[in-house]
Amino acid sequence: MIRLPTNHSFPDRLLKLFSWFCGLLLLFFFIYLFLDIARQGLSQITFNFLTTDPMNAGRAGGIAPMLVSTLLLLTLCLLVSLPIGIASAIYLAEYTDETQWFARIIQTNLNVLASVPSIVMGLFGYAFFVVALGLGFSILAGALTLACMVLPLLIRNIEDSLRNIPDEYRINATALGLSRYRTIFQILLPMAARGILLAVILSIGRAMAETAALLYTSGYVSRMPESILDSGRSLSVHIFDLSMNVPGGEQNAYASAFTLIVLLLMINITTLSLSRKIQKGAFSEH
């Protein structure tokens, strides 16, 4: 990208000032939020806090079951949504084009699904996974509901990164006699890898922040889940419960929030550095 030329006319200066201001404002919010949570939560965070069960409705004790439940929810959610997401994106980007009515219907559906409020998604998850499929209040039911929520996000982002690959690569591959299978799996998907990872980051963020949909589906039992068919409380539900229903739970709510943010940052940084490596390495062998 090139840098546009600047001069010192009034609109130019105003625009510069305004965009700097907005950038700083954004930074300020994030830093304020992070520092506030860190100030009130950091002192609670000890090895014990991370590895013991909560006591006295969460006012004391740790968050070990919530950490386990959160990571289980996240892993199961991605295990289910990623393959479906990639396959659907391949279908939309490589097997259809925008002029086909069927593809258009799917895309409209995805746009609507992406904007369904999570509380509605939770009701659906409750009716379908918890009751109709008989999964009960369980990590599995929660993870499947989360998967439904992140799928539109995953599919649209992966589809976009596939569509952004210039058609010349497809034509070249076809002219070399490469099969569609090989072209998709060995050329197009590796080229879209960075976009796929970014879509995964967005999905992880959405899934980890989710509270409403999980109240109905994975429940809020605060003990260590025994299996994925057991109920489990995610960190976000824990934060919600401590701050709304448990007088005197604020300190631990802050500590849990701090843990959640650090967890999210760690996952994001790992994924981003992975995607950078992929881009830099450009699939060379060493």
Place this chain on the structure above:
Amino acid sequence: MSISTTHSHLKAVPENYKSPPGIDKLSAYINIENLSLSYGKQTVFEPLSLPIYQNHINALIGPSGCGKSSLLNTIVRLTDYQNNANVKGQIHVNSENVLDDSTDLISLRQNIGMIFQKPMPFPMSIRKNFELPLKEHGVKNKDELEYKIEAALKDVGLWDEVSNRLHQSATQLSGGQQQRLCIARILALQPKALLMDEPCSALDPIATKVIEELILNLKGKYTILIVTHNLSQAKRVADYVAFMWYHQGHGKLIEHNYADVIFNNPSNPITTAYVQGLTE
């Protein structure tokens, strides 16, 4: 271009052009018969018949939009993937019509390779650029792969430049090197014919010269059909030249003959005007 407005030339557009009988006696590797292409109602080129002579360099010249590139795409059936492309006629290769439904497209494209205007190596290592198509066409043995990659890179004179960095990304090569890589990638599949769609138009004059020399080196071993806008290039490399013209909204084959006949003594006044555009 002034000739497109000179109406007297339009009378010279032949109804259904046939190559002069003299050059028909040579054996054609690709025989195009009454081939036409249209998208919906829009005709790209009118029915044309054109032999592509075996192991010679056949050039296709003419103004933009007259359907030269589309003609190449039709030969390797890339038109299959374009919405409402309508291909009529026959293209015989080894006495089989490639337009038949039964044609094995993978072996057709192994047999007839295509080089594009803009070199597009896949954004992966040089070696992987060869391995993908070779594996698709059944070469699995590691030694055989290595041997074929080396032979193909030597054929295009790229081996000395890249032999110690086969593991590096092909996109780091210069434009001319990338184009030679793309040619080598095709040669590794041991094709019989090469279709080249303005292979030098994205390259600087030095890289162009290297590619031209390469094309001349390949003559005698491969049947080559090259589309070019560069008339002096066609003069330098081609044995036979077909001239297409843009007439009433669609392409038409005007004349086909030995290169020096087309350039020095064409029979059609449109051809005369077009090839003289070079010196005008």
